[in-house]
Amino acid sequence: MENLITGNEAAAWGARLSRVECIPNFPITPQTEIIETLAQWIADGDMDADFWTLESEHSVLSAAIGSEATGARTFTATSSQGLVLMHEVMYIASGMRLPFVMATVSRGLSAPITLWSDHNDFLANLNTGWLMFHAQNNQEILDSIIMAYRIAEDNKVLLPAMVNMDGYVLSYTKEPVEFPAQAKVDKFLGKYRPKHAFFDAKNPLVQGPAVLLPHDYTYFRYQHDTAARNALSVTRKACEAFRKQFGREYGLLESYKCDDAKTILVTQGSISTTAKAAVNAMRKKGKKVGLLRLRLIRPWPAKDVARELANAEHVAVLDKNVAPGQGGIMSPHVKAALFEYGAKPIVTSFIMGLGGNPESVGMFEEAVRLAEKDKRGGVLWLE
Amino acid sequence: MYKIRIHGRGGQGGKAASKILGAALYLEGYEVQDFARYGSERRGAPVEAFVRFDRNPILERGYINDPDCVMVLDESLIGIVDVAAGLKKNGLLIINTPKKPSQFRGFKGFRVVTVDARSIALETVGLPVYNTAMLGAFAKATNLIHFKFVRKALERELGKKLGEKLIEKNMDAVEKTYDVTEVPK
The missing domain is CATH 3.40.50.970 (Thiamin diphosphate (ThDP)-binding fold, Pyr/PP domains)
Known part of the structure; x- marks a missing residue:
């Protein structure tokens, strides 16, 4: 039914x-x-x-x-x-x-x-x-x-x-x-x-x-x-x-078009479906972009996360939260997982969607554009 | 994907309209997502509700910035809220008003449909609740939903609250607005 x-x-x-x-x-x-x-x-x-x-x-x-x-x-x-x-x-x-x-x-x-x-x-x-x-x-x-x-x-x-x-x-x-x-x-x-x-x-x-x-x-x-x-x-x-x-498939996380992706967005929750629409739009333009959706937050599946991201050049972690004075709450988790794994994509942390601030396909495209320009791994606010 | 944005004021039933429209389109066999953006608004404050539908599963969520259709339940919002913001070229703008479309010269590049849903609701339902009446105009302008599904959707969403008699009266309102709505080419 x-x-x-x-x-x-x-x-x-x-x-x-x-x-x-x-x-x-x-x-x-x-x-x-x-x-x-x-x-x-x-x-x-x-x-x-x-x-x-x-x-x-x-x-x-x-x-x-x-x-x-x-x-x-x-x-x-x-x-x-x-x-x-x-x-x-x-x-x-x-x-x-x-x-x-x-x-x-x-x-x-x-x-x-x-x-x-x-x-x-x-x-x-x-x-x-x-x-x-x-x-x-x-x-x-x-x-x-x-x-x-x-x-x-x-x-x-x-x-x-x-x-x-x-x-x-x-x-x-x-x-x-x-x-x-x-x-x-x-x-x-x-x-x-x-x-x-x-x-x-x-x-x-x-x-x-x-x-x-x-x-x-x-x-x-x-x-x-x-x-x-x-x-x-x-x-x-x-x-x-x-x-x-x-008949429905779930895992600790969801990997969407990550296999050959040069830049991977990391999200959790409802913004992930709009992010997928953005990945689809960017793929149509020939950009190698993927999405990693965090589903199990605790326990933290560090190895699974790192394995999916290891071959990317850039990772954009989109945190719909903020730890003032530190940045997004999940981006240090992602960085630590990659460090333990020995992989070194550049991780850019984005703060977005606070207090219901709406996300859009264009915002995720912007995140990819900014992440690909990032050489050090910074914290950016997206609106 | 087809995207609808409904502008109304708190208490005018914009959210209910999105739910009924969503349910009717769902019964038509579409993938549907309906959503309302509201907070602790007072009665009368501007509110928005949204419906997306498609033949494929819907990925986009939340506020609709680029609607195919905008429905304005309350004409007095025009000028206060940019109701046509992001409306696609040649998009459909349905306004609840006794005026003619030609009296809305500000909306260039859109198909403006006007319907006096307020008067029709007063005549049929006996109350100034024009959210359901507006669905008749949508049905006529888009040719996307059948009355039988609007009726079922009304029963699903408001059956318990309204009871059989009021559902009938609301359907009268839907049918009447359908009949009188003139659709520009």
């Missing part, structure tokens, strides 16, 4: 098809439509889940931890200020190794206030120990939520996952989306049977233990890092299983 739905509705469908059992929530633009949709289904009897309305996002994530710790498959969603208000609790969710999924709908951070999208809210979580996926269209939002449960709940991983979409340009935009059959999703995910985080009155257990000494604390962190690294191969396998089951 296919239908025309918004990105928010796609996220709600991802949760519904994953048969989530508990949804702690708090409204915030541009995410609210996700929880409204779920609330309507529960009220209409189309979905069976606990719907907890709380007083803040800090409480939402705390409640999600409580719910997931009893062994219930849990889902929530947030945006922007809500996501940064959750920050303290993010580390507790991942440190307790609770594999639930949160849809995040990117919106720039205050001050000044904006309602529109950039990635500073999402990327503020790079070091929280969560798995982080970034979708480029509504189909991928739905599919990624289902995949995220499978990867998060894998015993080699056991970490919470975020699936990000860009506010407005996906959250409120309708696109055709193919719905996976419920029976197939059930087969793909299986029942969630936690081995370490559940409620059983006959076997009482403590989760989130008391103060640890440095050595033990370090060992927990080491296990956390190992689990996150394990997610690379687990994600690869999940993508392959998803392709076999549903």
Whole structure:
């Protein structure tokens, strides 16, 4: 079955098809439509889940931890200020190794206030120990939520996952989306049977233990890092299983016409599809240009990224975010990956699309033109 | 790819018009993307909504700078907003107004279509909601959508909100604007 739905509705469908059992929530633009949709289904009897309305996002994530710790498959969603208000609790969710999924709908951070999208809210979580996926269209939002449960709940991983979409340009935009059959999703995910985080009155257990000494604390962190690294191969396998089951292809990243490309654009999220249109336009003019789309942001697939970029002469990293005083958040990641790999294309960092500033085919063409003139690897603002 | 930009004011249903138009074109078998740009606007502030459709999957997103068609729900926006910005040569400019196209001499190089959607909406729906009425003018000017799909799209997008009777009245408005719209060659 296919239908025309918004990105928010796609996220709600991802949760519904994953048969989530508990949804702690708090409204915030541009995410609210996700929880409204779920609330309507529960009220209409189309979905069976606990719907907890709380007083803040800090409480939402705390409640999600409580719910997931009893062994219930849990889902929530947030945006922007809500996501940064959750920050303290993010580390507790991942440190307790609770594999639930949160849809995040990117919106720039205050001050000044904006309602529109950039990635500073999402990327503020790079070091929280969560798995982080970034979708480029509504189909991928739905599919990624289902995949995220499978990867998060894998015993080699056991970490919470975020699936990000860009506010407005996906959250409120309708696109055709193919719905996976419920029976197939059930087969793909299986029942969630936690081995370490559940409620059983006959076997009482403590989760989130008391103060640890440095050595033990370090060992927990080491296990956390190992689990996150394990997610690379687990994600690869999940993508392959998803392709076999549903016919749609995903990977840790998406390489578009990179093979013979002299200049490669690096993007993430919804700007990637316009960037592909730009690559197509430039290819028509005979320019050897490609696109590398980052999909799995955490764990960071450094080798895969470097391998795709290694033979390019120029790389233009387009960051829809800014770390003031440093530049784009993702460009140092790309540079480090190339350095470790021993490849030396010139990497130009572009800041663009802040607070929903619109992208266009022409902007990506301009980025390529500027990158090809760059001899040292600078930071440029594109508008 | 065909790109439509709708200019209206907050509360006039520009976003709803893009959704209905998007759904109708989707039912016609096109790949569709509809999008609205709005924020915390007050009622009456200028807003824009967008529809892209194509036979192939759509890659471009967001604001449409180079539309094939512009629909202006509120004539008073002309002069405040550059409604024809980026409109392609010989592109279609549909304006909700009792005036004749010849009275819009400023828009050179475009096909200007005028329709008094406001009066028709008042007559048929009984309310000054002219977003659906404007779809009749679009249907006539482009020959791209059938009434049966406009009806289905209306039911899909607004069925719960409006109910059967108001859907009928809105369809009357669509058909009436279709009949009276004159399309320049």
